[in-house]
Amino acid sequence: MSLLHTPPNRPAGKSIQLMSTCLCDAFYADVAQATVEVLEFLGCDIELPDGQTCCGQPAFNSGDWANSRKVVRHTAKVFAGDKPIVVPSGSCAAMIFHGAPLEFEKEADLPVIRALADRTWELLDFIVHGLGVTEWPGKFDAKITVHRSCHLRGTKSPEAMATLLDSIEGLQVEPIDETEQCCGFGGTFAVTFPNISNSMGTLKIEKLIACKPDIVAAADMGCMMHFGGMMEKQGLPQKRMHVAQILRDSLKNAGKI
Amino acid sequence: MKTKQQIDRTARDLDPEVHDSNFMGAKLKSERRYNTLFRDYDDPNKLREIAGNVKQHTLEHLDTYLEQAEESFKRNGAQVHYAIDDAAVNAQVLRIMNETGSQTMVKSKSMLTEEVHMLDYLEKNGKTVVETDLGEFILQIDGDHPSHIVTPIVHKNRRGIAKSFEREGLGDYNDDPETITRRARKHLRQKYIDAEVGLTGGNFVSAESGRIVLVTNEGNARFCMAANKIHIAVIGIEKLVPTDRDLGLFINLIGRSGTGQQVTVYNQFISGPKKDSQPHGPEQMHVIFVDNRRTEVLASDCREILRCIRCGACLNVCPIYRQSGGHAYRSVYPGPVGAVLSPLLAGNRFPELADLPKASSLCGACNEVCPVNIPIPDLLLRLRDKAKREGAKEAMKGTPNLGMWATLCSQPTMWKTALSMGHTMNYIPTEMIPHPSAKSWQGARKLPKFEGGEFRKWFKKRAK
Ligand code: SF4
Numbered sequence: 001m002s003l004l005h006t007p008p009n010r011p012a013g014k015s016i017q018l019m020s021t022c023l024c025d026a027f028y029a030d031v032a033q034a035t036v037e038v039l040e041f042l043g044c045d046i047e048l049p050d051g052q053t054c055c056g057q058p059a060f061n062s063g064d065w066a067n068s069r070k071v072v073r074h075t076a077k078v079f080a081g082d083k084p085i086v087v088p089s090g091s092c093a094a095m096i097f098h099g100a101p102l103e104f105e106k107e108a109d110l111p112v113i114r115a116l117a118d119r120t121w122e123l124l125d126f127i128v129h130g131l132g133v134t135e136w137p138g139k140f141d142a143k144i145t146v147h148r149s150c151h152l153r154g155t156k157s158p159e160a161m162a163t164l165l166d167s168i169e170g171l172q173v174e175p176i177d178e179t180e181q182c183c184g185f186g187g188t189f190a191v192t193f194p195n196i197s198n199s200m201g202t203l204k205i206e207k208l209i210a211c212k213p214d215i216v217a218a219a220d221m222g223c224m225m226h227f228g229g230m231m232e233k234q235g236l237p238q239k240r241m242h243v244a245q246i247l248r249d250s251l252k253n254a255g256k257i
Numbered sequence: 258m259k260t261k262q263q264i265d266r267t268a269r270d271l272d273p274e275v276h277d278s279n280f281m282g283a284k285l286k287s288e289r290r291y292n293t294l295f296r297d298y299d300d301p302n303k304l305r306e307i308a309g310n311v312k313q314h315t316l317e318h319l320d321t322y323l324e325q326a327e328e329s330f331k332r333n334g335a336q337v338h339y340a341i342d343d344a345a346v347n348a349q350v351l352r353i354m355n356e357t358g359s360q361t362m363v364k365s366k367s368m369l370t371e372e373v374h375m376l377d378y379l380e381k382n383g384k385t386v387v388e389t390d391l392g393e394f395i396l397q398i399d400g401d402h403p404s405h406i407v408t409p410i411v412h413k414n415r416r417g418i419a420k421s422f423e424r425e426g427l428g429d430y431n432d433d434p435e436t437i438t439r440r441a442r443k444h445l446r447q448k449y450i451d452a453e454v455g456l457t458g459g460n461f462v463s464a465e466s467g468r469i470v471l472v473t474n475e476g477n478a479r480f481c482m483a484a485n486k487i488h489i490a491v492i493g494i495e496k497l498v499p500t501d502r503d504l505g506l507f508i509n510l511i512g513r514s515g516t517g518q519q520v521t522v523y524n525q526f527i528s529g530p531k532k533d534s535q536p537h538g539p540e541q542m543h544v545i546f547v548d549n550r551r552t553e554v555l556a557s558d559c560r561e562i563l564r565c566i567r568c569g570a571c572l573n574v575c576p577i578y579r580q581s582g583g584h585a586y587r588s589v590y591p592g593p594v595g596a597v598l599s600p601l602l603a604g605n606r607f608p609e610l611a612d613l614p615k616a617s618s619l620c621g622a623c624n625e626v627c628p629v630n631i632p633i634p635d636l637l638l639r640l641r642d643k644a645k646r647e648g649a650k651e652a653m654k655g656t657p658n659l660g661m662w663a664t665l666c667s668q669p670t671m672w673k674t675a676l677s678m679g680h681t682m683n684y685i686p687t688e689m690i691p692h693p694s695a696k697s698w699q700g701a702r703k704l705p706k707f708e709g710g711e712f713r714k715w716f717k718k719r720a721k
Contacts, residue, residue: 025709025712025713026676026707028705029711029712032716048716051669053667053672062641062645063638063643063645064645067660067662070666102638150619153620153621180622182576182620182622184618187618188615188656188657189615192265192615193260194701195265195266195269195580196576196577196581197618199268200580200618228705233702
């Protein structure tokens with residue numbers, strides 16, 4: 001196995017299940033809402049499985065695989081069926097399509113988990129490579145920078161993100177230095193290695209705001225909670241938006257929804 | 258900020274000057290790597306994959322390739338020895354020195370000799386050993402240890418080095434790098450002539466031909482075989498590749514990945530002692546294949562780490578290494594490769610180094626640059642799981658208990674109640690939803706506003 005990779009031949013189709021993620025459930029309601037509005041604009045029929053909780057990533061990353069598997073098994077039950085599962089967060093999506101099969105390698109129910117993995121999509125990847133959208137008919141007057149979340153590494157999501165954002169009328173996406181560097185979140189890492197995490201966050205923020213953008217964007221609320229929280233603490237003025245929110249607002253601006 | 262993890266503490270307390278030189282050195286090498294690789298190849302990632310496959314294949318048939326390599330070396334006139342561990346390789350080297358009446362050794366850079374503490378051992382047994390790689394020479398006179406596998410003294414500055422040279426009687430204080438280098442050169446030239454034994458490692462070994470490849474930028478490995486009669490090569494068993502044809506791929510990758518050089522300045526191909534037709538060169542060549550727990554690693558679920566060609570690219574790109582420096586890892590191999598390899602090589606001392614795999618945000622940059630495509634983050638995760646199962650204390654420090662959280666996440670009714678009542682904070686671990694008592698979180702970040710259940714309410718309402 002090499003870098004994070006997305007499973008081949010995932011089901012696409014417009015009838016989908018949405019994994020809204022625990023962070024959106026608890027903190028970022030509007031991000032989940034924007035995801036729904038964007039997908040519905042594209043004609044998707046969205047099911048929001050009621051029993052969903054968390055993808056299991058915190059325990060997985062902490063090395064507590066027994067507890068993580070408990071949560072993943074629950075997730076597999078809740079997301080039964082064969083529809084594509086769409087997740088507005090790179091790391092939660094990667095948890096399902098890469099992390100879960102890894103921690104189930106020696107488990108009898110690996111096939112069940114593999115099946116779950118094989119129909120999971122990160123939102124932007126799904127829009128572009130699942131639904132075949134190559135242009136976004138929105139309008140959004142702003143200069144932005146984008147943090148490439150680490151869990152998008154090796155997947156087609158960054159390319160999908162660029163395709164969508166670059167086609168929005170009025171939107172100016174400024175490149176940043178050292179895109180490959182992590183923001184320092186890393187789940188448990190941010191609290192167990194607070195000093196290193198903080199230094200990493202500081203560096204990332206420097207790069208993100210160097211060109212004085214109006215907005216800093218990302219496609220993962222984990223990263224945003226961490227470096228966004230730091231930016232707020234430092235009193236920085238830049239607004240932070242999930243890419244789904246930009247897509248949604250750009251549609252509103254263009255009068256499409 | 259308060260911290261329970263040693264690596265985080267080292268990073269926090271690091272001398273700013275040392276931090277800057279680690280950081281800038283790493284950043285520069287990462288940039289050079291990127292520029293050289295992407296300028297020269299359309300798709301370097303393909304190369305990384307192929308190289309990874311070649312090494313993986315070799316590891317999976319290591320017994321066969323070792324036998325083949327042994328035959329090849331013997332055919333070439335070299336003597337082959339096997340050493341199971343540190344004690345065995347050290348004793349073997351000492352025996353060769355004693356049997357050949359040798360007192361002094363010049364050696365080129367070898368991480369394996371660091372791993373088995375060969376220098377200390379030989380000196381304790383009355384031998385004189387001189388490191389000839391400039392960086393390693395400086396470490397030797399300072400009684401210091403490498404902090405990086407390719408640029409061992411990246412944590413030092415030239416003023417410190419100038420002082421060390423002055424102290425060692427290598428001239429008056431002068432911190433001009435060229436002067437320092439000239440003085441070292443003059444000093445070391447005589448050592449090459451005086452020594453009876455030259456010891457090297459080996460970057461790659463072709464099983465087909467019994468050819469060892471040594472890559473250096475100083476030419477010192479070559480000098481280590483120039484004037485003396487005995488050449489000893491200590492080689493980890495994972496250094497094999499099947500054929501000479503494979504060498505091109507690896508020589509192309511190691512320089513570009515490590516330092517951003519298209520090719521290292523000196524590339525030595527050594528396949529045996531001097532032949533009768535050759536006027537100079539060592540009369541004896543001893544190849545010692547060293548295991549030192551490598552077969553244990555091969556049997557584990559982290560075997561891919563044995564593909565490593567020690568290029569250092571993963572250190573250079575690693576945001577944690579950039580902050581902490583190499584010494585923070587308390588072992589011979591620092592950075593991402595070390596976070597996997599060091600705890601494994603520690604054997605039953607695994608618990609002492611079980612915190613190393615935790616020192617990663619799992620960002621995957623290491624995997625992305627690794628010339629042999631090692632899935633380092635996956636291996637770090639497997640070791641975290643191992644540490645948890647084995648109850649290794651070092652690893653657990655500062656990590657919240659996730660039992661309660663897992664129960665909550667498996668019971669949707671409880672989950673939703675917790676969400677709607679805003680009690681989530683009391684049950685959800687600090688790393689995903691920060692607990693109010695997590696000072697380390699709040700010290701540097703603001704908490705997001707709690708909106709538990711809002712989205713679900715909205716979704717239901719609009720569906721009606
Ligand atoms: S793990 Fe890969 S990147 Fe790191 S030193 Fe080894 S070969 Fe180089």
